[in-house]
Amino acid sequence: MDDKEFIAIERRSLAEQVYLHLCNSISSGKFKYGQTISTKKLSEELKVSMMPIREALKRLEMDGVVEIRPRSMCLLRKPTKKTILSAIDVRELLEVYCVKAIYSTIEGSRLSELRKIIDSMRMLMEKEPIDLKKYIRYDGQFHKALCDLVDNEFVSKSYKELNIHLNMNYMYDIGIKPNVSQTFIDHVDLVEALAKHSPAAVDIIEKHLRISRQNILSGEFFTSRETAAEA
Template sequence: MTPTVPSRAPPHQNDIPPIENVPLRIQVADRLRKAILSGKLPLGSSLVEATLADQLNVSRAPIREAIQILENDGLVETIAYKGKRVKPLTIREVGEAYSLREIYEVMAVKRILESRIPVDLLHQHCDQMTAAAKADDFEALTAADEAFHHELIRLADHSLLMASWKNLYLRIHQIMAIRNREQRNLTQVAKNHPPIVHALEANDANLAIELITDHTRILAALDPTSIVKEF
C-alpha cells in the first residue's frame, strides 16, 4: 500500500487556502484603474487623497500607494503640493503609443517565427472576434482583440517585452475606450486578424510583419482629435 506516499509535503497544505489576502493598495489601484479606463474618471479629473479615502473607507496611506501605482502605469500624474489628476492625453502621445506598439508587435512576430512555436491558440481569439463583430458587440470585440494581442506577445516568450507591452497597452486601452466607437468598423477589425495567424503558420516572415504593421497603423490613423480636450 505504498505508505510511502510521495506525500509532497509542502510547507503548508491549505486545503482551503484560496482566500487571497490582497493588500488594500492593490484593491484600490484596481478599482481606480478600472474607473479611469472605463472613462468613469475622465481625463483631467483631479484625485484628492482625502476624498478617495473617505469614499472607499480606508486611510490615506493605501490611497497614496495606489495612486503611485497608477502613476507608474502612466495613468495619473502628481503635481507636488498641488494635486493629482488623471493624466490628460495629447494627440502626439496617442501617435507615439501606436508607434511603440508597432515595434513591440513586430518584435513578437519575429521571435515567434524564429522559434517556430505553434500559434494555434490565436485561432480561438479570431473566432471570438468574428462572433462579436457579427453580434455588433463592441465590448466583446475589444476584449477578444486584447486577448489576441496579449497571446501574441506571450508566444514571443520574452518577459521584459511582455511587461513593456502591458504597460503600453494600458494607454492604448484608454485611448480606445475614449474614441468614438463609430470610428471603428467592427467587421473590418475582426477580419484583419486571421491573415496574421495564417502568415505565421505559413512561416511567411515578410507577410506577417507587413500585416501586423498595417494593422497597427490603421488603428493609429483613426482621428485622434476626439480624445483631446482642454486642460
C-alpha cells in the same frame, strides 16, 4: 527576516496587486480618462487599507497617469496628443518585434489563445448591431496575447503599462470607428500566417497597425484647430 521586514514585503506585494488592478481597470475602460476617483471607495471596493492604495496611486502619478488631489481623491488624466502619438509608436515597435521574433518558430499549439479570441470575435460579429466596445475589448486581448507569445517578461510588462496610456476604447471615441470586418480578417490572416511560419505575418501586423494609427489620427481630436498645436 524580522517581523518589520516581512510586513514591508507584504505591503509592497499588496501595493503591486492594487497597481495591476488599477492598470487593468484603466486599460479596459472601467475608469475613464478625466474621471475623479475616491481612494476611500477604492479601499472599500478592494478590501485593503489605504496604505497600498496610496502607494499604487503614487506609482501611477509618477507614470503621469493620475494626479493626486486633496481629500483622498485623484484625477485620471486625459492623455495629451503627444502622449498618444508616443504610445502608438511604442505599440508598433513592440508588436512588430514580437511577430518578427516568433513567426518562424512558434508552435501551432501556442496559437490556441489567439484562435479562442478570434472565435469570440466571430460570435460577436454575428449579432446586429455589433457591440463595438466589447469588440474593442477582444481586440485588446488579442494584441496582448500576441505580445505574450514572445515569452519576454519585459515586453509583456511594457505592453501592459503602455495600454494605460492607450486605452483603445478611448482612442476610438476620439478617432474614427474601426472597420470591424477588416480588422477581424487581419486577425485571422495573422494567425494563419504564424501557423505557417510565413514572413507574411510581419506585413500583416504592420498593415494592421498602420490602419489603426490612421483611424486614430483621423479623428476630430487630432484634426481640430484646438488640438492642432497641442504639445
